[in-house]
Amino acid sequence: MLENNLKSSIEKAFETIFSPIGDLPVTVQKTRKDVAGDYTVNVFPFLKISKTNPQETAEKIGKYLVENNENIAKYEVIKGFLNLYIKAEYWLNEFKSSYKNVDFGISSSKPDAAVTMIEYSSPNTNKPLHLGHIRNNLLGYSVAELLKAAGKNVVKVNLVNDRGIHICKSMLAWQKWGNNATPESTGKKGDKLVGDYYVKFDKAYKQEIESLVSSGMEKEKAEKEAPILKEAQTMLRQWEAKDPEIFNLWQTMNGWVYEGFDITYKALGIDFDKIYYESNTYLLGKKIVMEGLEKGVIFKKEDGSVWADLTEDGLDQKLLLRADGTSVYMTQDIGTAQQRFDEYPIEDHIYVVGNEQNYHFQVLKLILKKLGYNWSDSIHHLSYGMVELPEGKMKSREGTVVDADDLIADMIQTARETSQELGKLEGYSEEEKESVYNTIALGALKYFMLKVDPKKGMMFNPKESIDFNGNTGPFIQYTYARIQSLKRKWAKEIEFSFEDSLLNEKEIELIKKVKDFENTIQDAAKAYSPAMIASYVYELAKEFNQFYHDFTILKEENESIKVMRLALSQWIGHTIKNSMKILGIAVPERM
């Protein structure tokens, strides 16, 4: 790696000219765009060692580097910044040795290496997926791809929250008002149908509270005493007791939901290596909690409810089992984690879960630690920001959600219209055309969601459709399609050899940019940030489009320059494709 090579040269330079730099970190950064040069060394931190002014320090180091490092052509000192120029020959060699490599920049993982587990999606089976889930799913899938590209051995898992009081609410409402409605009888997607009953429950519940309050009960009490809620709680106990009728209904309704989810997952192009169900792990969680109780790490209150006391750690007490013995979300998360660490040699376990659950994960890690599990430290909560609408947060009960299926369908329609207007797909069959519309629509949606730093909240305005121009997925896809068009027209192997003097400035710029892919993957993987890949590939595409505009490629008369430019285009094409793959985005041959 060139950066490391430069760093050690610089260290040696200080040692030779001044004195060893010891622990001071040497930073070599890319030179700003508006200044000539390739790499910049900031000498300010070393003035204490050089005991002379920045200008002189930089001059001496620069002189040494040119004499002692074969990659450096010359140097310049501007305002105390030492700018290094790398020989064109170096870039040319990098280019030559990599342009045919379709997996340039991608590290392959060792199958026997320790596992990086990533949990994402984690839907509740009582309502359909919405925009917030889309961010989760895309982020999880992309981070998994990113870590794979960085050489990690990744296992993608989903945890389906298929049991609990919320499921009972939908079930109860269906029992009461469903008239045996099924997805078949209503023509509704299964998850949508079940979601309708969750909403119906909530309406009835609110009405009951209201009437209780108007008959004189305090609101807080009414919320606990509403008969329909009591019924749902009874149902949960029946479920945990495996009451056949309830269990059967539960299986049926969850089955509907899974059929619905599968359609949405497929449309989004995401998948999992393994699916865990809360209904299979909550008992293990209960068992662990009971063991903790025996060890005295966890305590029981008079009413029979079981708690973890975290007040010494500055947190509150946390409920682990209700007084009626049923378990809560935390209980099963403990069991699920234990099961996973038993099943896999996990070195890093990432949970892609919204930042509204920061507290939950703080508590989970702490409880696991108290229970004596050292692997608690391997748990990492990838806490992403909420997607907000102009009116504020989405609320499923108030009908302000952007439905995942609807949004995808809208995007495809927009892509179809735009594409037909431009009319560049002549000669394609209808099926091929639809496939391109789909690719573009999802490219736009995915890129839109992933280009934002995961940690930050993001704004989505349903009234303004997602753009297809500028810093967007389609822009990058379009750049790729242009490159593919060149390759189709050339229709031969791209093979070249020539002298470095033939490279112009823009071409060197592009080589540097492509080379940077390797570093970008590592940095992005460390930060769990697909946004860094998005930003990278956008810049690459933008620079290629400038190049494409300013220079001829196929019409270039000098044969060796022509082939070199084709080779460069091809290399960029690979890199765009690989970058987009990390984002979970496909690239079209034409658009």
Place this chain on the structure above:
RNA sequence: GGUCUAGUAGCUCAGCUGGAUAGAGCAACAGCCUUCUAAGCUGUAGGUCCCAGGUUCGAGUCCUGGCUGGAUCACCA
């Protein structure tokens, strides 16, 4: 109220461990297709980086305090 988190152009967002004159896209305006895909390229305009202190050679970035927004502190998940 406690804890956590964010505030950068009209809007949506970049700005990595502190480094040179704070960047993109959209929207606006002005240009570029008889030539490899104009979903493109070029230019103009647009800023109190929320405010006030502090740390230092240097702060959008770090610290303290404030203002504003969001999340969370459930026998919900």
